Amino acid sequence: MDATTVSTTDDIWSPSWDDPFEPTTDRDDEFAELTDALRAVQEAVTRSRPTPDAAGRTARTLRDLAARLAAFEVGEDEQISGRRWDLAGRGQTLTPALHLDEVTDNRARGRVLVGRFHSGRYAMNGGVTPLIFDEILARLANSCGRPWARTAYLHVNYRAPAPLDVELRVEAEFAGQDGRKRFMRGAMHHGDVLVADVEGLWIELKPEQTQNVSLAVGRGAEENS
Numbered sequence: 423m424d425a426t427t428v429s430t431t432d433d434i435w436s437p438s439w440d441d442p443f444e445p446t447t448d449r450d451d452e453f454a455e456l457t458d459a460l461r462a463v464q465e466a467v468t469r470s471r472p473t474p475d476a477a478g479r480t481a482r483t484l485r486d487l488a489a490r491l492a493a494f495e496v497g498e499d500e501q502i503s504g505r506r507w508d509l510a511g512r513g514q515t516l517t518p519a520l521h522l523d524e525v526t527d528n529r530a531r532g533r534v535l536v537g538r539f540h541s542g543r544y545a546m547n548g549g550v551t552p553l554i555f556d557e558i559l560a561r562l563a564n565s566c567g568r569p570w571a572r573t574a575y576l577h578v579n580y581r582a583p584a585p586l587d588v589e590l591r592v593e594a595e596f597a598g599q600d601g602r603k604r605f606m607r608g609a610m611h612h613g614d615v616l617v618a619d620v621e622g623l624w625i626e627l628k629p630e631q632t633q634n635v636s637l638a639v640g641r642g643a644e645e646n647s
């Protein structure tokens with residue numbers, strides 16, 4: 423490991439901003455297991471063609487599980503999902519689980535395997551490619567103590583269909599900085615085949631931009647009523 427290379431341990435994935443989203447302390451493997459199980463359900467539902475009776479029974483079981491978890495509901499700043507920086511996929515299931523192998527000051531690389539849940543037809547859905555790029559580029563843009571920045575754009579070029587159920591390599595590069603603007607680049611490969619590449623812009627947030635946008639929108643609606 424050279425001087426600029428960082429390991430994929432918890433402290434690296436701790437975000438650099440001031441608290442409210444401080445990584446959760448209950449780093450139980452059971453939550454990782456729960457996320458994996460949810461991914462398995464997503465995949466199984468997608469792959470299946472159940473009878474109406476089986477679909478109905480499964481739906482009732484899933485609703486029952488949702489009701490049981492509702493008893494543990496917390497605010498977004500307290501939830502675990504999306505904040506398990508140590509896990510591939512951060513404990514969320516919107517994006518395919520990205521395994522990050524390396525993040526340095528200016529480069530990141532990882533691997534991802536996409537199942538049928540994220541399929542368009544026989545290949546990865548076109549909307550999923552930006553999700554994966556956003557994940558790795560954002561990690562790099564916001565890593566190594568840099569103040570928090572938000573995606574301004576992602577320009578994705580689709581070069582070849584991305585096959586399912588095989589490992590895809592994903593790379594990101596910190597291409598340059600101009601004031602608050604951070605220019606990012608990335609690429610996705612299957613073997614030697616370039617599947618997609620991307621250019622992205624991240625903008626460092628001003629303090630007032632770190633507020634809860636949804637709350638601000640809610641307040642605006644109340645004031646206008």
Ligand SMILES: CCCCCCCCCCCC(=O)SCCNC(=O)CCNC(=O)[C@H](O)C(C)(C)COP(=O)(O)OP(=O)(O)OC[C@H]1O[C@@H](n2cnc3c(N)ncnc32)[C@H](O)[C@@H]1OP(=O)(O)O
Nearest residue numbers: 439440442570571572573574575603623625628631632633
């Ligand atoms: C404590 C709790 C923490 C909490 C922290 C919470 C962080 C949440 C982060 C979540 C991460 C995400 O999921 S991000 C989700 C997806 N992204 C978003 O929702 C972003 C929505 N957009 C925005 O919020 C805003 O547009 C920003 C922040 C990106 C930029 O707005 P701004 O700060 O007013 O910037 P502005 O002055 O207009 O522009 C600055 C410079 O960037 C350039 N610029 C701006 N946008 C673009 C663009 N799309 N394409 C080209 N260039 C652009 C401008 O020309 C200018 O260049 P020059 O004139 O200086 O040369």
